[in-house]
Amino acid sequence: MQRMIGKRAVSSLISLVGLVVLVFFLSRLTGDPAALYLPIDASEEMRQNFREIHGLNDPLLVQFGRYIGDLAVLDFGESIRKARPAIEVVLEGFAWTLQLALITMTLVTLAAVVLGSLAAFRVGSLFDRLASMLSLIGASAPDFWIAIVAIVVFSVGLGWVPTSGTGTVWHWILPIAVLFIRPFGLIVQVVRGAMLTALGSAYVKTARAKGVRNRPIIFVHTLRNAMLPVITVIGDQAAALLNGAVVVETIFGFPGVGKLMIDSILQRDFNVILAAIMVTALAIFVMNLLIDIAYALLDPRIRT
Amino acid sequence: MAEHLLELRDLSVRFHTARGLVQAVQGVSWHLDRGETLAILGESGSGKSVSASAVMNLIDCPPGEITSGQILFEGRDLLTLNEEARREINGRRIAMIFQDPLSHLNPVYPVGWQIAETATAHGTPAQEARARARELIARVGIPDPDAAMRKYPHQFSGGQRQRLMIAMALALKPDILIADEPTTALDVTVQAEVLSLLGELQRETGMGLLLITHDLGVVAEIADRAVVMEGGRIVEAGTPYDLYHNATHPYTRKLISAAPGRGEMRADRAPVTPLLSCRGLRKEYGSFTALKGAEFDVMPGECLAVVGESGSGKSTVARLVLRLEEASGGQALWKGEDLLTKTPREMAKVRRQLQMVFQDPTQSLNPRMSVYEIISEAWAIHRDVLPKSRWRGRVQELLEQVGLKPEHADRYPHQFSGGQRQRIAIARALALEPELIICDEAVSALDVSIQAQVIQLLGRLRDELGIAFVFIAHDLPVVRDFADRVLVMQKGEIVEQGSVRQIFDAPREPYTQRLLAAGLDPDPEVQARRRAERLALQA
Numbered sequence: 001m002q003r004m005i006g007k008r009a010v011s012s013l014i015s016l017v018g019l020v021v022l023v024f025f026l027s028r029l030t031g032d033p034a035a036l037y038l039p040i041d042a043s044e045e046m047r048q049n050f051r052e053i054h055g056l057n058d059p060l061l062v063q064f065g066r067y068i069g070d071l072a073v074l075d076f077g078e079s080i081r082k083a084r085p086a087i088e089v090v091l092e093g094f095a096w097t098l099q100l101a102l103i104t105m106t107l108v109t110l111a112a113v114v115l116g117s118l119a120a121f122r123v124g125s126l127f128d129r130l131a132s133m134l135s136l137i138g139a140s141a142p143d144f145w146i147a148i149v150a151i152v153v154f155s156v157g158l159g160w161v162p163t164s165g166t167g168t169v170w171h172w173i174l175p176i177a178v179l180f181i182r183p184f185g186l187i188v189q190v191v192r193g194a195m196l197t198a199l200g201s202a203y204v205k206t207a208r209a210k211g212v213r214n215r216p217i218i219f220v221h222t223l224r225n226a227m228l229p230v231i232t233v234i235g236d237q238a239a240a241l242l243n244g245a246v247v248v249e250t251i252f253g254f255p256g257v258g259k260l261m262i263d264s265i266l267q268r269d270f271n272v273i274l275a276a277i278m279v280t281a282l283a284i285f286v287m288n289l290l291i292d293i294a295y296a297l298l299d300p301r302i303r304t
Numbered sequence: 305m306a307e308h309l310l311e312l313r314d315l316s317v318r319f320h321t322a323r324g325l326v327q328a329v330q331g332v333s334w335h336l337d338r339g340e341t342l343a344i345l346g347e348s349g350s351g352k353s354v355s356a357s358a359v360m361n362l363i364d365c366p367p368g369e370i371t372s373g374q375i376l377f378e379g380r381d382l383l384t385l386n387e388e389a390r391r392e393i394n395g396r397r398i399a400m401i402f403q404d405p406l407s408h409l410n411p412v413y414p415v416g417w418q419i420a421e422t423a424t425a426h427g428t429p430a431q432e433a434r435a436r437a438r439e440l441i442a443r444v445g446i447p448d449p450d451a452a453m454r455k456y457p458h459q460f461s462g463g464q465r466q467r468l469m470i471a472m473a474l475a476l477k478p479d480i481l482i483a484d485e486p487t488t489a490l491d492v493t494v495q496a497e498v499l500s501l502l503g504e505l506q507r508e509t510g511m512g513l514l515l516i517t518h519d520l521g522v523v524a525e526i527a528d529r530a531v532v533m534e535g536g537r538i539v540e541a542g543t544p545y546d547l548y549h550n551a552t553h554p555y556t557r558k559l560i561s562a563a564p565g566r567g568e569m570r571a572d573r574a575p576v577t578p579l580l581s582c583r584g585l586r587k588e589y590g591s592f593t594a595l596k597g598a599e600f601d602v603m604p605g606e607c608l609a610v611v612g613e614s615g616s617g618k619s620t621v622a623r624l625v626l627r628l629e630e631a632s633g634g635q636a637l638w639k640g641e642d643l644l645t646k647t648p649r650e651m652a653k654v655r656r657q658l659q660m661v662f663q664d665p666t667q668s669l670n671p672r673m674s675v676y677e678i679i680s681e682a683w684a685i686h687r688d689v690l691p692k693s694r695w696r697g698r699v700q701e702l703l704e705q706v707g708l709k710p711e712h713a714d715r716y717p718h719q720f721s722g723g724q725r726q727r728i729a730i731a732r733a734l735a736l737e738p739e740l741i742i743c744d745e746a747v748s749a750l751d752v753s754i755q756a757q758v759i760q761l762l763g764r765l766r767d768e769l770g771i772a773f774v775f776i777a778h779d780l781p782v783v784r785d786f787a788d789r790v791l792v793m794q795k796g797e798i799v800e801q802g803s804v805r806q807i808f809d810a811p812r813e814p815y816t817q818r819l820l821a822a823g824l825d826p827d828p829e830v831q832a833r834r835r836a837e838r839l840a841l842q843a
Contacts (some may be wrong), residue, residue, distance in 0.1 A: 020629060048340075052755055112570055201409055202402065202407040202408040203405065203407065203409060203410040203411070205402070205408065206409065206469075206472075207360055208360070208361070208394065209362065209399065209400040210394065210395040210399070210421060210422045210425055210473075210475075211391045211392065211393070211394035211395030211397065211425050212421065213391065221410055221413075224413075225410070225411065225412055226413050299411070300412060300456040300458070301411060301458050302413070
């Protein structure tokens, strides 16, 4: 297990380095922050001064070398916009996103596993068809559209929940609900398929021949086997949310890492972009590791 | 009329499938008493397993439908009971074991837990159930029961897994054990052990044993009575002795005459220059040695049978010679040239002369290609063999040669039966007019009667076209009528090789003797003799 983690860490580190290099140079292509932060009528001297302070005057390679050097001592640089360490700004946003992703994925997993299992157990029934249809709609609905419609209906029309921002429990409801739909639709379908395969398997026949009751057949014999393919998809979806639900966070003005990244790109806040990318990459690495560990826990064949 | 422990009366089951109604069994009646063994004998599609599934309530309805009949267990009709009452009977009064124990055991739970579950599902406290499971694991002959309790199915051998299935079925001392092809996937020596374990346990517990099998040898070994099924009907019933000697139904007679290993053995041939000679052929996987220096020759136009149990290295030989895997050492001289050192380009030329037929034609034939495409693909690769204008005619010729019809060329593999598919695979191998065909368990997955036909076909190809065969099999009787010489392998080594007459009539090595003694003969009298021999060898 430790060797697996080590191997993974090394290969992930290599991709991370590549990513940092790529993003560092690409972000510089977006333009000069001085043009954005200083008034239009700022003098060339003021602009030079601004660039000097933020180290934007040196040749790109020198800037890059300095950045890597700072990184080595875990200094991610300053945010131009907030005049605070970039990493602080990112971790704040990430904490919001992490909460949002955790709550959403927990709800999605619970609901999808129950619904998908029931649909598989009563395959062909009205319930199954309804579940399949709803999950198909859910999996294919565009989230930006749902988000806007939800705001129009529930916030503006009915006035049940706030349109955007944070502060109270009510602020969380719409973002979670909107983020819930797509992974839910997808995972219901995967669970249903995996459960169908597992229910048709030979060991279920054995369990029935042993006189095992229906409930343990579904929840003990079948579910654990069916969860193997499901976990992969859950992991993928969770990673996507951790990456920042960019569209949904922006629409709801949710201060997560997705919105932060968009804002930083628009405002040429290079250090924040880079720090955000590294933090989410680390989160995705940890996420994948958790999936592998879950796999090994569920399936003894992988352990040995 | 005396009450039987289990009696089926006039049972009919049909299935609603995409291709319409399939009548799986029609008006089947049989009975089973305490302490006796009833065998249901039949080939695939005969409906032999369906009545047992009906007893266990394992038929899914829909698509299945029981249209008539009664299943009387101690006089009660099981078909009139509710689900819960049926569940109560399953596992406690009537238990079942299956073919292929690996897929029938849950891969993610320890076997101890799975065996105990039979008892806990019927209300036994967990502690007691675990103690019983441990006892049973020891009883069925698994070493170190405490450690075995915590292991998972994939950590056991095939024979051990079937023993564990038996332990699981017997957890609550059922009155009836249904065994559906319990030894089909096992090696011959393991098969003999599992069957004798079943016999012993039956004598201990006095349970009735219902054995479903396609193998006359298994019937001869263990059954008190047998019914023969064909096309969903019982065509004949009787004791194994009666069935073997006084069969009246043509199907039963066909089954008996198709049983391999009863014909004339081939005469020894004069030695000639070998087509293929392997010298010191080795294969290692890490620290595991799969093949330890194999030395053998294949003469032109002869059939060399390679027999051995799983893990003996017999398939490794084939894969090394064909360069499907790289050897760790040694030589494979094809007409004097070493195949193992040829470049890929040189090897591609030689491949024309060396073809292979695999065990499972369902997997080895591409399901998206028509028969015409499958056979003619060889000519698309080896351009100089046949001009494209003659492909169709040649495909039709080949199909006729293997006993299929020319119009089959445009069909797809799934439209054929298992035996027909294997004929297609043979036609494909013949397309390049090879001098040697390696058959890796090419008839193992086929029904006995089909097996006999395919072997006959291969024999004809050898005699008419002079093709040499390397015929890999785990089943000794199958090679007896067909092979010229036999090579017996065990644990990566060739333990004995000789002419077919020498191996079968005067085996020198103890392992060959054990292998021969473990084989099951369809004649109950011969089989009784064999059993005695086997026990003597064990002692």
